[in-house]
Ligand SMILES: Nc1ncnc2c1ncn2[C@@H]1O[C@H](COP(=O)(O)OP(=O)(O)OP(=O)(O)O)[C@@H](O)[C@H]1O
């Protein structure tokens with residue numbers, strides 16, 4: 220397998236009982252790319268992401284992440300990725316500073332370095348709050364940004380964000396995508412899942428999933444040209460319709 | 465294993481424990497309440513038994529014997545309503561114990577024959593019935609005894625005094641002279657308490673992370689599952705150890721129960737026992753998804769363990785099969801050790817069997833719990 224890919228999967232499949240949540244997924248993600256996982260509820264985005272993170276064992280197929288096989292080296296992969304799960308998952312009963320401190324301890328990032336990074340990231344995401352503020356008292360949009368800050372503490376080359384913008388207002392979503400863009404400019408590879416079709420425009424490349432299968436895999440512009448639609452929303456409806464027939 | 469990772473977990477867990485009001489109540493309020501409630505109220509002593517004496521003899525001797533029932537707070541004498549029989553009194557809950565002194569009681573006693581005194585008791589509450597019967601028999605026996613001595617002094621040459629002296633049983637309850645119920649309960653409370661803290665709290669705190677999604681976040685970090693589990697459990701282990709000392713101190717001041725054994729040996733036994741309960745806690749967290757479920761499972765385990773521990777029902781009184789089952793219960797070994805060490809001061813080397821069992825259960829359960837806990841799901 221070519222080492223220049225950040226991620227490469229071969230017929231990656233996950234079966235729960237007799238239900239196939241991800242069906243023979245084949246994707247290639249280059250370093251520095253913003254890669255979108257699009258699809259309606261239950262399409263299999265989270266399941267695919269969890270396999271790539273080493274949280275879930277694939278039923279069959281293969282996946283290489285940052286040069287490691289998810290079946291063999293899932294622990295090594297964990298040092299290479301920053302993960303934000305679909306549900307907000309920092310500790311509400313710890314303050315902002317305590318959450319940051321806890322995760323820097325877990326990732327064994329020297330305290331000073333972690334604090335420097337946290338300060339930069341907090342500025343980048345536009346969180347200008349005292350470290351003593353309790354996490355539970357923050358609105359969801361702020362919590363998501365804090366979660367991103369924590370996911371960046373160990374400076375991972377690969378960021379995997381599962382629906383980071385769900386439940387966040389349009390302004391905050393736009394701001395969040397600006398942050399993702401600048402992270403990509405810094406050379407990070409980013410996987411983002413979403414069911415907002417308008418967000419697809421921000422991706423370098425994307426897949427649209429449906430019932431576990433990858434329907435299309437291309438850049439937003441190429442897709443729009445190919446299907447002759449003005450925006451991604453239209454494209455998605457077109458594709459969804461095509462499959463329904 | 466990295467000390468820094470471990471320490472990060474411990475620090476975080478302790479902060480969270482001390483910020484959760486429910487946890488604090490469960491850990492520090494509940495023990496005090498338990499100690500007071502169980503220590504003062506759970507008792508084998510029976511007091512103020514409603515007693516009716518039917519004196520069919522009504523002689524000087526029989527009246528003298530009845531006097532014996534009057535000067536104690538164990539019995540409250542009740543009067544008979546007109547036309548009511550003793551049986552009716554028991555049926556109507558007017559009396560719990562009826563003593564019937566037969567006609568000719570005094571005469572028979574003088575003639576050196578054994579008069580039959582009849583006791584009728586309400587067996588509905590079998591335990592207090594048995595205890596009150598014991599008290600009543602004691603009073604009658606003591607009376608007859610004193611009569612014998614008296615007449616022997618008064619009439620040294622009569623038939624009565626020449627009677628061979630009866631065997632008199634004198635009882636002494638070692639280590640708990642006055643059957644102090646607190647003394648009996650305190651070791652039990654200690655054991656229940658550390659079981660709750662270690663088993664229920666640890667299961668709930670692990671499941672809570674599952675419930676709110678932070679466990680998944682932890683699973684994508686490089687922290688190993690041993691670091692994660694130890695980091696999360698060490699605080700509960702420490703708090704449980706602390707509570708043992710707190711309850712022991714409280715028992716010392718409130719109930720005057722003194723810790724006579726070796727503190728180090730008690731700590732060793734508790735440490736081993738906690739490995740078992742923490743292991744069960746991990747195990748419960750792997751089979752449940754919500755805190756409520758974890759709580760339910762822990763209570764179920766707890767009740768099972770308490771019933772089979774010999775705390776409320778002595779192990780000797782259990783049916784054969786159940787008795788064998790108690791051998792599977794780490795709590796029964798811990799309870800035995802705690803009682804021995806705290807009340808009698810027995811050195812652990814005399815309890816090899818119990819210590820060996822705790823060690824075995826501790827390592828096996830903890831190992832099983834850790835093995836069942838996965839960083840990846842199927
Ligand atoms: N552990 C599991 N056991 C059984 N079925 C599962 C499991 N996890 C997910 N599924 C099923 O797999 C399908 C895909 O779920 P997945 O969470 O990957 O979808 P998704 O694209 O992330 O959807 P959403 O937009 O709602 O997050 C769903 O039908 C879900 O019910």
Ligand SMILES: [Mg+2]
Pocket residue numbers: 264265266305381382
């Ligand atoms: Mg999802």
